[in-house]
Amino acid sequence: MNTDKSQPSLTACVRIALSQGMTTLIDADETPWITQWKWSARKNNRGIYYACRGERIQGTQKFVHLHRAIYERHHGIIEGGLEIDHINREPLDNRLSNLRAVTRSVNNANRLHARQRKYDLPKGVFPRKRRFIAQISINKKLIYLGSFGTAEEAHATFNAAWNKTYAN
Numbered sequence: 001m002n003t004d005k006s007q008p009s010l011t012a013c014v015r016i017a018l019s020q021g022m023t024t025l026i027d028a029d030e031t032p033w034i035t036q037w038k039w040s041a042r043k044n045n046r047g048i049y050y051a052c053r054g055e056r057i058q059g060t061q062k063f064v065h066l067h068r069a070i071y072e073r074h075h076g077i078i079e080g081g082l083e084i085d086h087i088n089r090e091p092l093d094n095r096l097s098n099l100r101a102v103t104r105s106v107n108n109a110n111r112l113h114a115r116q117r118k119y120d121l122p123k124g125v126f127p128r129k130r131r132f133i134a135q136i137s138i139n140k141k142l143i144y145l146g147s148f149g150t151a152e153e154a155h156a157t158f159n160a161a162w163n164k165t166y167a168n
Helices: 028-034 066-075 104-109 114-119 151-166
Strands: 013-017 023-027 040-043 049-057 060-065 082-086 099-103 125-128 131-138 141-148
Touching: 013 028, 023 028, 023 066, 028 066, 049 066, 060 066, 066 082, 066 099, 082 104, 099 104, 125 151, 131 151, 141 151
Parallel strands: none
Antiparallel strands: 013 023, 040 049, 049 060, 082 099, 125 131, 131 141
8 A cells, every 4th residue: 555645556557648749647447538539738827738638618619637537537526616636746647546636725735836846856845055945835824844954854854744734
């Protein structure tokens, strides 16, 4: 059993081709259902790619996101105010075990900060004068968790605070 909440469980999975030479990861048993449509890689306003397809709904062209389609297929229509979060922060990993319905606040809390992406640092870790600081946002308040010699130490501290605050 996978006890690390940051990684989905390992099940049989396959890669499905998208546009622009990209692929998305899905559970193998979803393949016949998903491949009945043509899926594309579509970039959002933050430059992040998601798998989606176009569909005409009541005369208007709409985009259907693969992660929502998979989640709703197994759990029903998503309740008002909830969004689908990719647990491991990989938007092209659309395995069911990597998807969860959460509030926008929790979804945003599971996002990487631009500075973290620039320096390829884990969530909650930021560079500061040859050291690494750990911090977490709880109820829109930024909480400093400490300064560490390595990114791994800072990330371990962040993970402990994250699991205590946001773990389901």
